[in-house]
Amino acid sequence: MRTVQSLTSLSTLAVGSTVAFSSSLAWTQSHSSLVVSLAVVPSANGIPIPPPVEPILENTMSTSLSSSTAAFVANTQPFLADPTQLLGKQQVSLPAGLAMASVLAEEETLVADNAFLWVPPNKSLRNKLKLPTTGITQLASSTEFQRPRIVGHRGSLYEELENTRAAFLACAGICDAVELDVFLLKDGNVVVFHGSGDDRDPGLLREYCTNVDEVQQGATSILDLTLEEAQKLQFSTSNAELAAPAAKIQQGKIPTLEQVLLDLQxxxxxxxxxxxxPGTARPVLDLVDRLNMVQQVSYSSFNLNEIETVRQLKPQQNSNGNYVYRTGALFDExxxxxxxxxxxxxxxxxxxxxxxxxxxxxxxxxxAGMGSMVWMRGPVGMKADATxxxxxxxxxxxxxFSALVETGVQQLCVNRPKVLYDLLEKQPQKQSEVQEDPVVTVAAWPLQSVRPVLKV
Known part of the structure; x- marks a missing residue:
């Protein structure tokens, strides 16, 4: 039995070899992946050995790894094996009938022409959204393309500090809409702010701001402050949720909703x-009415009582039967x-x-006669999901974004609006290519999105 000390030494293994993985073989992440290329070879009598399992993807087959045997089969094409099954195993056998062709890996990225990427179904966004996972291109499958609206989540938060006047103005020319969060302060002013905490306890200050006690000793929430106090807060450059450049974070100030509306009008x-x-619906509606921006503004909340309040205060409908004051019911789960x-x-x-x-x-x-929108988590949550x-x-x-567009959703509220904008600009061209030639290269997911896969 040979001990594998490095990834490159895998390519020297003979058919039927039994190998042990060295403890020095380190993986960058729990799901980092080993890329191998294997080929079906003839049996002793010259008859090709049949694949042990049904194909997961076209031209790609795999068996799950057991405690003693790892059988990989691919029709001379590379595919991505799941190393989480390898971790903790004392030894793995390469069954007779399989020949190791090569190991494809690079330090920073994975590049392989005509490669196949196998992702377990429970790790696939496309699978969760009930979208095709074979026969697709990077942009879209051959479904009718309806361009969705682009909504800047808290503005363009990778360019400017989220929920600031600069962040919203940075969306002009790219976004159809911006999304922002508001709180009613104890002095009656409405400000634009997100803060830490979940949707049941939002607006917390400690992780977002560095000088809370200097502004008000013991304050924990934006709701504890007046406007004068809130605008003295300094944002934390060490909070990963604030994804803008440090200089923009240091310069950022909490704006009033009125300031933002006047900017965006x-x-x-x-x-x-x-x-x-709590209690934001009435003062926000009054402000929007005063600024004559009813047609330009809509309202949403995870607290459906706030949405109900908007509807009770503003039940008006237009001639088409649609509500004049538009609202969105937000759901996490x-x-x-x-x-x-x-x-x-x-x-x-x-x-x-x-x-x-x-x-x-x-x-x-x-x-049901309602509009649809998807919203992205914040920068920390999205990074965790993608890794x-x-x-x-x-x-x-x-x-x-391509996967989300394929669901038919009408609006995407995103942290990276420019990426979505660029995708949609080339989507019609790519869509026509798919429709003209429905036989596309089977690549379940583009390899460009694969992160560094291994550490030697």
Missing amino acids: PTGMEVKIELKG VPLDYIEQARAVGASEVHLRYDTCTVDRIKQIHG QKFWDIGNEDESC
Whole structure:
């Protein structure tokens, strides 16, 4: 039995070899992957050995790894094997009938022409959204293309500090709309701010700001402050959720909603106001009415009581039967009766977290006469999802956005609006290519989104 000390030495193994993996073979992440190319070879009597399992993808086959045997089969094409099955194993046998052809790996990225990427179904965003996972291109499968609207989540937060005037203005010319979060301060002013904490306890200050006690000793939430105090807060450059350049973070100040609305009024972009704090619906509606921006503004909340308040205060409908004051019911996890819940509070739209917007749910929303939107998690959450939860997408890259577009959703609320904009600009051309030639290269997911795969 040979001990594998390095990845390159794998290519020297003979058919039927039994190998042990050295403890010095380090993996960069728990799901980092070993790329191998194997070929079916004849048996002793010259008859090709049949594959041990049904193909996972066209031209690609694999068996799951057991404690003693790892059988990989691919028709002379590389594919991605799941090394999490290898970790902790004392030894792995390469069964007779399989020949190791090569090991393809690089320090920083994986590049292989005509390669096949196998991702376990439970690690596939496309699979979770009920989208095709074979016969697709990087941009889209051959479905009718409907260009979705681009919504800047908290503005363009990788360029400018989130939820600031600069972040929203950076969306002009790229986005159809911007999304922002508002709180009603104790002095009656409405400010634009997100803060740490979850949707049941939002607006927390400690992780977001560095000088909280200097502003008000013991304050924990934006709700504890007046406008004068809130605008003295300094944002933390060490908080990964604040993804803008450090200089922009240091310069950032919390704006009032009125300042932001006046900035955005001439741009024509829709302003999607998420009602974060309690009691925000009435003062926000009053402000929008005063600025004569009813047609440019919509309202959303995870707290469906706030949406119901908007509808109770503003039940007006236009001649088409649509609500004049548009609202969106936000869902993190999706309950079975989400359509009924949205209808009960008079929502115009349903907003789903990006990884819950299955094709069927989007059809249900549209079938109920409501609009649809998906929203991305913040920078920290999206990075975690792209490295741990889903292996077939990058951190809001084209493969991620392409999958979401294919669901038929009408709006995408994203942290990287320029990436989505560039994708949609070339989407019609790519879509026509797919329609003209439906036989496309089988590549379940583009290799460009694969992160560094191994550490030697």
